[in-house]
Amino acid sequence: QVQLVQSGAEVKKPGASVKVSCKASGYMFTAYDINWVRQAAGQGLEWLGWMSPNSGNTGYAQKFQGRITMTRDTSISTAYMELYSLRSEDTAVYYCARNLAHTGDFDHWGQGALVTVSS
């Protein structure tokens, strides 16, 4: 069955960076895009960007331009999201989700990774 398994919780200090992984299984990794979405406690969902595991092409939300990088390692079917210059407002659960290119059918999601930014 399709699964997206994310790395564990992280605690970071302001100004640091965090790298979250998302390991795919049960389908052809390069056939679907990977999107990253975050959710602060008690808040709604916020889209960070997308990546094509096939081409490596990315698209980032304007809010995060210059502060985020999405990469992948196709040999281990794993996508990565790295966020830099962390601030307290970045404290959230970060999800990966797959979709067919150019659709919003985010049909499978990772379990989420809590990133806490605190001094």
Next chain:
Amino acid sequence: QAVVTQPSSLSASPGASASLTCTLRSGVNVGAYNIYWFRQNPGSPPQYLLRFKSDSDKQQGSGVPSRFSGSKDFPANAGILFISGLQSEDEADYHCMIWHSAHWVFGGGTRLTVL
């Protein structure tokens, strides 16, 4: 003004129906957009429910019951998630999403209470 807005909460009775709205900002014409809907239980990731653009262009998520359906309210410039035969397990947060200006944009979510 946010591109997509949802009421923060809605209550309905078991067995009744509920219409959850996803209102697009003035100037963002709902007729041109696919509206995606997700359900999220506390402590869990969102689950894809369906996509609706028109009666002839829509997609139900795998395993999603037919009592979940989409529509549009053109005068209100809104997408609608209609849930019939409400069950206690439908109590959750519901999020809508559109693709706008090269971004996926979510509404703030609606907490549906079934009581």
